[in-house]
Amino acid sequence: MxxxxxxxxxxxxxxxxxxxxxxxxxxxxxxxxxHHAHMLKEHxxxxxxxxxxxxxxxxxxxxxxxHILDSGIEPIVQMTCRDRNRxxxxxxxxxxxxxGMRNVLCLSGDHQQFGNHPTSKNVYDxxxxxxxxLLRRMRDEKKFFSGEEIKEHEPRFFIGAVANPFADPxxxxxxxxEKKVEAGAEFIQTQCIFDMERFERFMEMVRARGIxxxxxxxxxxxxxxxxxxxxxxxxxxxxxxxxxxLVQRLKSAEDPKxxxxxxxxxxxxYIKENIKGVHGVHIMAIAWEEVVPExxxxxxxxxxxxxx
Amino acid sequence: xxxxxQKPVKDIAAMISDCNKVLFVGCAGCVTVCLAGGEKETxxxxxxxxxxxxxxxxxxxxxxxxxxxxxxxEYIVALDNMVQEVDAIVSLACGVGVQYLAERFKDKWVVPxxxxxxxxxxxxxxxxxxxxxxxxxxxxxxxxxxxxxxRCSKSIxxxxxxxxxxxxCEISKDVDCAxxxxxxxxxALGKLDKLMEIQxxxxxxxxxxxxxxxxxxxxxxxx
Amino acid sequence: xxxxxxxxxxxxxxxxxxxxxxxxxAGCMEGDCHFLKGNIRGKKRVQYVKQILxxxxxxxxxxxxxxxxxxxxxxxxEIVKEMTERIMQLGPNPLTSNPDGKEGGIx
Numbered sequence: 001m002x003x004x005x006x007x008x009x010x011x012x013x014x015x016x017x018x019x020x021x022x023x024x025x026x027x028x029x030x031x032x033x034x035h036h037a038h039m040l041k042e043h044x045x046x047x048x049x050x051x052x053x054x055x056x057x058x059x060x061x062x063x064x065x066x067h068i069l070d071s072g073i074e075p076i077v078q079m080t081c082r083d084r085n086r087x088x089x090x091x092x093x094x095x096x097x098x099x100g101m102r103n104v105l106c107l108s109g110d111h112q113q114f115g116n117h118p119t120s121k122n123v124y125d126x127x128x129x130x131x132x133x134l135l136r137r138m139r140d141e142k143k144f145f146s147g148e149e150i151k152e153h154e155p156r157f158f159i160g161a162v163a164n165p166f167a168d169p170x171x172x173x174x175x176x177x178e179k180k181v182e183a184g185a186e187f188i189q190t191q192c193i194f195d196m197e198r199f200e201r202f203m204e205m206v207r208a209r210g211i212x213x214x215x216x217x218x219x220x221x222x223x224x225x226x227x228x229x230x231x232x233x234x235x236x237x238x239x240x241x242x243x244x245x246l247v248q249r250l251k252s253a254e255d256p257k258x259x260x261x262x263x264x265x266x267x268x269x270y271i272k273e274n275i276k277g278v279h280g281v282h283i284m285a286i287a288w289e290e291v292v293p294e295x296x297x298x299x300x301x302x303x304x305x306x307x308x
Numbered sequence: 309x310x311x312x313x314q315k316p317v318k319d320i321a322a323m324i325s326d327c328n329k330v331l332f333v334g335c336a337g338c339v340t341v342c343l344a345g346g347e348k349e350t351x352x353x354x355x356x357x358x359x360x361x362x363x364x365x366x367x368x369x370x371x372x373x374x375x376x377x378x379x380x381x382e383y384i385v386a387l388d389n390m391v392q393e394v395d396a397i398v399s400l401a402c403g404v405g406v407q408y409l410a411e412r413f414k415d416k417w418v419v420p421x422x423x424x425x426x427x428x429x430x431x432x433x434x435x436x437x438x439x440x441x442x443x444x445x446x447x448x449x450x451x452x453x454x455x456x457x458x459r460c461s462k463s464i465x466x467x468x469x470x471x472x473x474x475x476x477c478e479i480s481k482d483v484d485c486a487x488x489x490x491x492x493x494x495x496a497l498g499k500l501d502k503l504m505e506i507q508x509x510x511x512x513x514x515x516x517x518x519x520x521x522x523x524x525x526x527x528x529x530x531x
Numbered sequence: 532x533x534x535x536x537x538x539x540x541x542x543x544x545x546x547x548x549x550x551x552x553x554x555x556x557a558g559c560m561e562g563d564c565h566f567l568k569g570n571i572r573g574k575k576r577v578q579y580v581k582q583i584l585x586x587x588x589x590x591x592x593x594x595x596x597x598x599x600x601x602x603x604x605x606x607x608x609e610i611v612k613e614m615t616e617r618i619m620q621l622g623p624n625p626l627t628s629n630p631d632g633k634e635g636g637i638x
Contacts, residue, residue, distance in 0.1 A: 113518065119511040317586050348541065352583070355544040360587035362548075362626050 001140060005102040005158035006074050006307040007046040011187060011216040015305050016272060017280025019076065019189070019218060020292050021048040022068060024059035030067040033059075036289040037071030043296040045304055046074040046103060048189070048282070052083065055115025062096045069100050076160060077101050080109025085125035086145050089134065097155035105160040105189065106131040128161065129183050135159045136184035161185035163217075165202035166195060167239040174205040181215045188215055189282040192222040193267065194233075195241040203275050212277030219271045220282045223264035223291055227251040261291055261298075268299045309338040309429065310402045311436045312345060312422040317356050320398060323419040327368065327395035330357075332421075333387065333409065334374035335401035342436055344422050345400030347374040353400065353421060378405025384412055391416055426458075444514030444521065450502065452493035457510075459486035465507040535559070535596070536569025543580045543594055550627045553618035554594045555610065561598055570598065592621060 002008070011017050020043075022036050040047060047068060051061040065075035077096050084092065093104065108128045112120045126134060126145075134145045135157055142154045161180040165173055177188065193199045199219070206212050224230050227250035234242035246263065253259035268281050281301075285292050296302050314320075324330050332354045340346030354370040361368040371390055376383040378401035387409070391397060396417040399406040402424040410418040426438040441458030447465070448455060457463050461479050468487030471478025475488045494500050512518065532538060535558030546554050556577050558570035574596045581591035595614060599606045 111519075113513065119509070119513050121512045121515075121517050317583065321587075348539070352540050352544065355541060355548060356583050356587050359544065359548060359584075359589050359626060363588055 001156075003102055003139075003156045003158045005046075007076065007103055008158040008186070009307050010045050010305055011279055013305070014279075016301065017216065017218055018044045018296055018301050018304060019046050019048060019280065019282045020044045020289070021050065021282070021284045021286075022064070022289065023050045023053060023286070024061060024064040026056065026058050028059060030059075030064070033064055033067050034071045037068050037073050039290055040292055041072045043293040043302055043304065044073065044283075045280075046076050048076045048078055048105060048284075051078040051080045051107075051109065052115070053078075054110050055082065055112040055117070057116060062092055062099065062101065065096060065101045066099050074103065075101055076103040076105050078105045078107060079131065080107050081124050081127055081131060082109035082112065082122050085123050086134065089126065089131065090138065090144060093135065093138065093157070094155050097157065102156075102158055103160060104135060104157045105162065106135065106185070107162050129180060132159060132161055132180060132183040132185050140184075158187065159185055160187045160189060162191070163188050164191035164239050165193070165199050166191055166241040170198075170202075171205070174202065174209060174211070177206065178209055178211050181211055185215055187279075188217045190217070190220040192220045192233075192240060192284055193271070194222075194230075194246055195243050196267065196270065198241060199271075200275060203277050207277045212279075216279040217277060218280040218282040219268075219275070219278045220284055221264055221267050221271075222284045222286060223288060223295060224250060224260040225288060226256040226260065261295060264295055265298045268295065268301075272299070309341055309427065310404075310424060311342045311426050311428050311438070312339050312402050312424045314344055314349065314353070314400075314422055315420070317353070317360065320353070320419070320421050321357055321360055324357075324368075324396045324398065324417075327417070329369040329371070329394045330354075331387070331390055331394040331397045332370055332372045333378065333384075333397060333399050333401070333405075334372070335378040335399075335405050336374055337377045337379065337401070339401055339422065340374075342430075343434075345402075347372075350374055350400050353398070375401075375405075378402075378408055381408065381412070384408055387413070442515070443510065443512075445511060447507075447510075450505075450507065451490045452497060452499070454486055454490045454493060456486050456490065459484070459489075465510065534564070534566055534569040535573030536564070536566055536571075538573045538576055540576055540580050540583075543577070544583070547584075547589065547593065547624060547626065550624055552593065552621070552624045552627075553614055555614050556594075556596045557607070557610070558596060558598055560600050563600065574598075589625070590621075592617065593624070 007017060020040050022033055025032055049061045049064045049068060052058050061077050065077050068075040079089065106128045112118055112122055136159065137143050137145055138150060138154050139156045142150045144150060163173065163177045167173060227247050230242050230247045230250055233240050234247065249263065250256050250259055271278050271281065283292050283295060332350050334345050334347050334350030336346060343349065350372050354372050358368055358370055371394060373387060373390060375386065378384060378399060391413050396419060397409055397413060398419055398421050399409050400421045402422065403420065406418060406420045427440050427442065428436050428438040430436050438458055440455055443457045456465060456467060460467055461477050461483065462469060468485055472485040472488055475485055477483040477485045494503055535556050538556055543554050556573055558573045561570060564570045577594060577596040580594055584591045584594065597610050599610065
């Protein structure tokens, strides 16, 4: 199903997509986001806008989407299942569409215990799998999730989901990805890849099931600023794997930041050239957005295709 | 106590449709009291399924047993010999019992015969109602002994909301407004001033939102 | 049984499992129970068993509850006749492999 998403056009054309990420601030000014958007706009096809990531209250992802769109980048609105029930989700999705957003990424969301309101309730009225179905039902069947008809102007999003090749049980991650495709996901962004060997094994299983031919898979990468960041992720973030040699390489580097960028560029080039079935890259430069243009250029992914 | 109700027999039959010999395990705890999964209900269910399967020309052999409590490992040990020859175990306990059986008998297909509904009590023989929301942080001392967490449809801590009318909740004329009851009782007790205190948002980490809970009494634990 | 209020669901189900073609439970007239509400309990249990039998596809027609007093010999004969006719029409218990199986367990 064709939507008005530019990202979809690029991916459907068979071009190697590039997306990045912008995290809304913990205040009510759009200045910083606009600044980041201007910095990225020539170098990426779309940017994700995180939805209260790590359960920390931030400016609304949909409101942020308006600022990003206004700054000349196509937003991918992230929607987690933690904070809204199905009524609020559908309402926000229609609102987002009315504001010009054309891509949604469905995810469970981090548990609130990690955020700045650990004593809050969580919702999870629908899960990420069901949210994909909800979006498909609204778009393809012109129905609300309950089955009630949407008489006109149904939201027509390009529907994304996530996959984490580094979480367990490893083999089931591939089956679950297939389940998301069955549910209706059209593009997939993966968790940050540091353990390339494991990602290759993951993609091998993905190809064996033919999943890469049914969905656009964008490999997630993150440039690291130094060995401490690597060590932190290695020890403290559930569902991520950072090989020790990567930590050591950053530790022994003369200029760790430069080395972090080098590693990221190597990863992207390797993925693009050697791992079949990957249709793009999703660069999550956490609090380091300014480095994205350099990475994109050094990977030979600049200029980006023009879509009207 | 935990209140449960039996699933439709057809649903239970579907769970064990490919089994030839099945063990039905009742529980002598809460579900006996609420007439859902005691010895009698266990035998009725087993008999019903035998008849049903015989009508389908796929006879089933049943074994029945009622454990003192399925939520205590020591009482399900007694099943060790019985499970050997069966293809499946149907538990007539609450969700706890089903899981204890599944944990102990790892290679057996263990299925639930009941829907675990709530914790509450009886108002008359055959009628049970929900009374506690298991929030892990009791507020009954603030609300005149009436639980706003489970008896208010919105779990409002500073109620009643605008939908309360004639003592009833906006969701149904058959549902009492918990906050009307709280107000009436606090008035009768001369403690209305207590309701003027703004109750802060609850700490839901003590409820299910903080993940699965555990209670420990170290003084009674023996290494 | 000393009172229809002592009837147990299992007794009726087992009777059918054992091959009974029909079961009827006779209780005292309503309001005449020596144990106050025994006959009402009995009637409700029979209704519950009927519900189960319908649910599992056996059909509820083979079991019935009747109220009559010990002095109503003729009424008893009528009920037996009525029940026998009903069971004859229904045919033998579908659970029995022997199609000529005897009818009527009386509890």
